[in-house]
Amino acid sequence: MSERRSVATEKLTSLLVNPWEAQYRSLRAEVRDFIDAETLAGNIVRRCDAWLSGWDEEFSRKLGRRGWIGITIPVEFGGHGRSALERYVVTEELLAAGAPVAAHWITDRQVVPSLLRYGTEFQKRRFLPIIAKGDCYFAIGLSEPDAGSDLAAVQTRAQRVHGGWLLTGTKLWTSGAHRAHALTVLARSGRRGEGNRHAGLTQFIVEIPSEGLSIRPIRLLTGEHHFNEVVFEDVFVRDELVLGGIGDGWAQVTSELAFERSGPERWLSTFPLFASLIDHLQDEPTCNSDVKQVTGVLATRIWVFRQMSMSIAAAIERGEVPNVPSAVVKDAGTRFEGELIEMIRQLRDFESYSDDDGIRSLFESAVTHSPGYTLRGGTNEVLRGVVARALGVS
Amino acid sequence: MSSELQMIVDVTSRIFEDHQTEERHVDAWDAELWNLLETTGLSGVASLDTHDDGAGRLRECAAILRVAGRFAVSVPLAEHYLSTWLLSKFGLPVPSGPLTFAVSSGLDVRRSGEVWRVSGTISRVPWAGIARCIVVIGRSEEDEVLMTIFPPDRGVVVGHNVAGEPRDDVVIDIKLGANRVAKLKPGTTRAIQLRSALYKVALIAGATERAFELSLNYVGERIQFGRAIGSFQVVQHQIAEMAGEVLALRTACDAAVECCITESPLRWPMLLAVASAKSQAGRSATVIARTSHQLHGAIGFTYEHSLRMSTTRLWAWRDECGSETYWANEVGSHLLGTEDELWAALVGADSGDLRVREDICENVEAGVQHGN
Numbered sequence: 001m002s003e004r005r006s007v008a009t010e011k012l013t014s015l016l017v018n019p020w021e022a023q024y025r026s027l028r029a030e031v032r033d034f035i036d037a038e039t040l041a042g043n044i045v046r047r048c049d050a051w052l053s054g055w056d057e058e059f060s061r062k063l064g065r066r067g068w069i070g071i072t073i074p075v076e077f078g079g080h081g082r083s084a085l086e087r088y089v090v091t092e093e094l095l096a097a098g099a100p101v102a103a104h105w106i107t108d109r110q111v112v113p114s115l116l117r118y119g120t121e122f123q124k125r126r127f128l129p130i131i132a133k134g135d136c137y138f139a140i141g142l143s144e145p146d147a148g149s150d151l152a153a154v155q156t157r158a159q160r161v162h163g164g165w166l167l168t169g170t171k172l173w174t175s176g177a178h179r180a181h182a183l184t185v186l187a188r189s190g191r192r193g194e195g196n197r198h199a200g201l202t203q204f205i206v207e208i209p210s211e212g213l214s215i216r217p218i219r220l221l222t223g224e225h226h227f228n229e230v231v232f233e234d235v236f237v238r239d240e241l242v243l244g245g246i247g248d249g250w251a252q253v254t255s256e257l258a259f260e261r262s263g264p265e266r267w268l269s270t271f272p273l274f275a276s277l278i279d280h281l282q283d284e285p286t287c288n289s290d291v292k293q294v295t296g297v298l299a300t301r302i303w304v305f306r307q308m309s310m311s312i313a314a315a316i317e318r319g320e321v322p323n324v325p326s327a328v329v330k331d332a333g334t335r336f337e338g339e340l341i342e343m344i345r346q347l348r349d350f351e352s353y354s355d356d357d358g359i360r361s362l363f364e365s366a367v368t369h370s371p372g373y374t375l376r377g378g379t380n381e382v383l384r385g386v387v388a389r390a391l392g393v394s
Numbered sequence: 395m396s397s398e399l400q401m402i403v404d405v406t407s408r409i410f411e412d413h414q415t416e417e418r419h420v421d422a423w424d425a426e427l428w429n430l431l432e433t434t435g436l437s438g439v440a441s442l443d444t445h446d447d448g449a450g451r452l453r454e455c456a457a458i459l460r461v462a463g464r465f466a467v468s469v470p471l472a473e474h475y476l477s478t479w480l481l482s483k484f485g486l487p488v489p490s491g492p493l494t495f496a497v498s499s500g501l502d503v504r505r506s507g508e509v510w511r512v513s514g515t516i517s518r519v520p521w522a523g524i525a526r527c528i529v530v531i532g533r534s535e536e537d538e539v540l541m542t543i544f545p546p547d548r549g550v551v552v553g554h555n556v557a558g559e560p561r562d563d564v565v566i567d568i569k570l571g572a573n574r575v576a577k578l579k580p581g582t583t584r585a586i587q588l589r590s591a592l593y594k595v596a597l598i599a600g601a602t603e604r605a606f607e608l609s610l611n612y613v614g615e616r617i618q619f620g621r622a623i624g625s626f627q628v629v630q631h632q633i634a635e636m637a638g639e640v641l642a643l644r645t646a647c648d649a650a651v652e653c654c655i656t657e658s659p660l661r662w663p664m665l666l667a668v669a670s671a672k673s674q675a676g677r678s679a680t681v682i683a684r685t686s687h688q689l690h691g692a693i694g695f696t697y698e699h700s701l702r703m704s705t706t707r708l709w710a711w712r713d714e715c716g717s718e719t720y721w722a723n724e725v726g727s728h729l730l731g732t733e734d735e736l737w738a739a740l741v742g743a744d745s746g747d748l749r750v751r752e753d754i755c756e757n758v759e760a761g762v763q764h765g766n
Contacts, residue, residue, distance in 0.1 A: 009607055013641045016395065017648035019656075032738075096737040271737075278729060278736040287730050295729050296669070296722030299740060303670035304642050306741070307649040328638040387637050388630035393613055 012324045012390055015311040024089045031093040034066065039097070046098035046272045046358075048366040051265050052226060052376075054100030055179065057134075063094075064134025069104050070112050078129025084259075088313045092264040092306075098272035103137050106175065109263065110256055111138040111184065114203075118244030118252055123205065127182070139183040141171035141206075141230055142253070149382045151186075152197045152250065156232060158189040158204065164238040165189065167204065170231050177215050177228040182207045185232070186249050201249030205241040212236070222368045255321070260377055262312040262326035267305040267333030269373055270340045273362040274298055277344055280357050294343050305333050324390045327383040334373040334380060341366045399457050406436060406458050410465035421558045423524050424468040428492060431469065437491055440475035441482045450479045452589075456596040456651045463600025466703035468559070470494050470521035472593040477529040480540065480586065484576055489544075494525035495590070497583060501566065503534040503541075510534075510575045512541060513567040522562035523550045531583055538578040541570060555710035557703075585659035588668045591715040592650055595668075598675040598711050599647045605686040605704040606640050609633065612690055623689075632685050639678040646671040662728060663742060669721035676718040679708035 021028075038044045038059075047054055063069050071087040073079020087108075094101050112131060115124055130136035147153040156169025167187055177183055185204045193199030206213065212235040218227040244252045281291060308329050315322045341363065350360050374380045388394065395403070413427050431437040440455050455475045462471050470492050477493035501514040512532070522528055528543040549565040613624035613633065623629050650671035657664040683705040687694050694701040712718075732739055 006607055009603075009610060013603075013606075013637050014644050015641065015648075017645060017652060019649070019652050028741075092741075096741075275736040281730055282733070287726075289723065292723050292726030292730060293719065294722075294726070296724065296726030297673070297718070299666070299725050299729055299736075300670035300673040300722060302740060303666055304646045304674045308642060308645045311645055311649075324637070325641055328634075328641050331634070332638045332642065381631070384631045384634035385627070387634035388624075391610060391633060391637060393610065393624040393630050393633045 009391065015308065015315060015322065015325050017307065017311050018314060019310075020085055020314055021089075021310065024086055027086055028089050028093060031068070031090055035093060035097045035099065038062075038099070044097055044099045046276060046362070047100070048098065048272050048362055049269045049369040049372070050098045050272070051095060051101050051105045051269070052175065052369070052372065053102060053224060053365075054098070055102040055176070056100035057103050057137075059100050060103040060137075061134040063101070063104070064132060067132075069108050069134050070128065070132035073112060073116065073128050073132050077124050078132045080132070084317045085313055088264070088310065092268070095264050095268040096271055096275070098275075102176065103179070104131070104134055105265075106140055107131055107136070107138040110140060110260055113256055113259055114184070114243065114252065117255075118203075118248075120240065122240050123243070127205075136182070137176065137180045139174050139177035139180040139228075139230075141174050141177075141183050141185040143173045144170060145172055149379050151253070152201075154186055154188060154201065156185065156187040158187040158202055158237075160189075161236070164236055165204065165242070167206065167232040167235040167237060170229060172227075172229055173218070174215075174228045174230045175226050177208070177230050178217060178225065180208055183230065184243060186253055189249075190247055198250035200247055201253075202246050203243040203249045203252055204237045205243050206232075206235060206237055207241075210235050220369075221371075222365075257378070258312070258321050258323050258326040259316060261330040261383070262309055262316075262322070264306070264309050266330045267302065267309070267336050269334075269369070270337045270366045271302070273344060273359070273366050274340055276357065276359050276362055277348070280359060290347060294347050298340055298343060301336055305329065305336065309333075324387055327386045330377065331380045331383045331387070337373045338370050341370060395457070399453060402454055403457050403461055405434075406461040407464075409434060409436070410461060410467060414465055414467070421468060423521075423560070427467060428469045431471070432491065437471070437474060438478070441478040441488055450483070450589075452592075452651055452654055455479075456592065456647065459593055459596035460600040460603075460647070463597035463707070464604045466601065466604070466707055470525065472590070472597060473520050473525075476586070476590050476593060477527070479589075480529055481542075484540065486542070486576075489527045489542075492521065492525055493527045493529060494519060494521045495529045496520075496522075496564070497531045497587060497590075499533060501530070501532040503532045503539060505534060508572045510539075510541070510570045510572070511568075512570055514565075516564045516566070518553065518555075518561040519564045521560045522548070522564045523552055523560055528564065531578070531586060538580060538583050540576045540578055542574055543568075555714070557706035557710040559707075559710065581660045584665075587715075588654070588659050588664060591668050591672045591721075592647075592654060594711055594715040595643075595647045595650065595671045595675045598679050598708060599643050601704045601707050601711070602640050602643055602678050602682040605682050605701060605708065606636050608701055608704070609636060609686045609689045612694075616691075629689065632689060636682055636685050639681045643671075643674050643678040646674040662739075665728065666725060666740070669716075669725045672716055673718045673721045676712040679712040683708040 035044060043059060067080045068090045070079045071082045072084055075081045115127060127136060142151060144154050144156060146155060156167060156171065158165045158167055167185060183206050185206055186201055187204060188200055189202035190200035212233040214231045216229045217225045218229055219225055281287060312322050312325050312329065350363060353360060355361055409430060413430060436458060439451055439458060459472055473494040474492045477495045478488050481488045496516045496519040498516040501512060501516060504511045519528060530541045530543055532539055532541065543566060547566065547568045551563040553561045553563060555561045613629055614622055616623050650667040653664055653667035686701060687705060690701055693699055729736065729739055
């Protein structure tokens with residue numbers, strides 16, 4: 001066994017566990033009180049995959065007023081200057097409750113860190129304060145008709161013109177663009193480098209509406225409207241809305257992946273189904289051993305995912321880039337979201353129950369949304385490739 | 395990991411590495427290694443004579459056991475740690491090792507006056523044949539009791555697990571003076587059960603790491619169809635899945651250890667932590683054993699290849715100290731029996747709270763003195 005390999009493996013497949021939860025007990029309690037009150041008022045109706053499909057701008061504004069959006073934004077930009085660990089606590093509680101957080105979700109998760117890291121003073125002042133208030137939602141334009149898993153194949157073109165850039169091309173599967181106020185766009189601003197397909201990409205901020213920009217719905221298999229096709233026909237972007245460096249798009253997009261991949265939304269999307277089932281079973285006089293078994297298996301798996309997510313959150317907070325653990329959590333966690341549905345399905349004969357308790361509706365929405373869990377944000381197959389390459393297997 | 399802990403891990407690794415060369419796989423009792431552990435002090439880590447941090451030096455024990463699992467050592471280190479921790483916790487003399495340990499519900503334990511009558515068979519006691527003393531937790535009609543059983547007091551029917559580690563049946567029919575028996579308050583057995591499960595988790599974590607590293611090396615070296623098999627995407631995906639299991643288990647192990655340091659063993663958060671970690675250990679053991687063999691092909695299926703040292707242990711250990719089924723039922727029973735909403739039960743609002751440990755030492759009613 002080569003010593004060097006062993007050390008490298010150790011580094012890639014271990015996380016420093018340093019429990020930090022206790023520090024934020026009062027914040028957690030505060031969020032729970034809020035959720036209880038909102039549930040009682042009928043503003044939260046437990047649903048699965050709520051971070052994709054629970055669009056409720058009024059609810060987002062309420063969170064903004066409480067300081068729970070853009071938590072890490074410094075006070076000078078209208079934020080609260082708090083840590084990513086506090087964001088973890090807030091988002092985890094909202095997800096577990098199945099609260100409608102879709103309107104601000106992507107903005108809070110990806111756009112805020114991007115703006116903080118790469119945004120100009122102008123961009124920060126323009127967007128961050130309204131984001132933190134829960135008033136401004138972004139969409140993210142990455143995928144294209146011929147660039148899905150192979151993101152570096154994007155063909156949307158950015159052409160230099162006086163005072164800015166002209167964007168031409170098509171973005172696909174752009175969640176929430178039809179209700180967003182702006183979107184970020186990854187476009188080809190220069191030629192691919194010699195042997196480097198990642199060169200020549202740049203990120204832009206496009207405000208909605210803009211001249212030459214058209215947004216068309218692509219309905220999910222349920223008929224719901226989340227995805228869009230976004231077409232750019234000579235859309236002018238002035239220089240002050242270039243996000244980050246010219247040609248730095250690839251590095252910028254990939255640097256946020258650890259954050260995007262490791263959060264609790266990667267294993268909690270179907271949790272509301274489990275929670276409702278347990279609510280219901282707790283009222284039943286007897287439980288057979290299969291029920292206990294499934295409950296225990298699901299609960300213990302959730303405990304493990306939680307420990308990984310929290311450790312990754314702490315690593316990110318320390319300034320590390322735990323890409324391998326993040327890819328692992330997303331791969332295993334999103335598969336688990338589907339496995340949860342199947343285990344509950346084996347347990348409960350849905351056809352012989354009425355839907356008085358709403359469990360069947362939760363089940364149906366969990367199933368019909370399930371193809372998305374292991375596709376969005378990079379397919380699981382791509383993630384496994386990332387892990388293997390990092391371990392020197394290629 | 396703190397630098398002090400890292401140093402312990404490094405030293406332990408070096409000792410095991412130097413001792414176990416490639417051509418020397420010890421399957422039977424490795425007395426030579428045990429002597430080495432005694433002279434270096436590594437076997438005495440869990441004894442609280444010199445230093446008690448309140449948690450029985452759990453971090454150190456778990457870290458060392460993970461290394462022991464990695465090197466597939468043939469000594470009863472986990473059992474010895476558990477026994478010495480218990481004896482020293484109760485202020486009892488700790489005999490020289492190795493010691494082993496068993497919880498038995500099948501023993502007949504009766505008190506008549508100052509004498510305890512103990513009879514019956516305890517099945518599958520780890521390393522009973524070579525242990526200098528067996529620390530046994532049993533039940534009388536009223537109480538949980540701790541007893542120390544020495545070689546003259548027991549018969550041993552030799553047995554093994556699938557890794558070839560001794561798992562013996564111990565036959566007892568003796569009278570013990572009151573100085574050899576301590577009464578425990580209810581719940582103590584649970585505390586001990588959790589700790590032994592956690593030690594097993596650490597061992598399994600080490601064994602999965604070794605099997606994973608062997609596989610990583612092999613897919614880089616093995617050439618088929620003119621290229622290293624690691625260049626095939628299907629192999630890369632198997633490696634990635636293994637990495638996921640290794641990471642999940644390692645994290646679960648460390649997090650459960652931390653939980654046991656701050657939580658009372660009689661409270662639900664610690665049960666959930668250990669149950670989750672042991673369940674993860676079972677799942678990881680299964681995936682890692684299966685996939686590492688699949689990747690190694692026929693060579694890994696041989697007695698000569700060292701992969702079996704890890705995989706046979708994974709197959710054995712995943713069922714010891716409670717299988718996934720056992721722990722899932724424990725957790726499921728709690729969640730279905732509580733009034734708490736599911737999420738609140740899984741993530742307590744006071745989760746991670748540092749509270750006064752319910753020291754199991756205070757649960758002892760009668761101290762014991764004996765010489766041997």
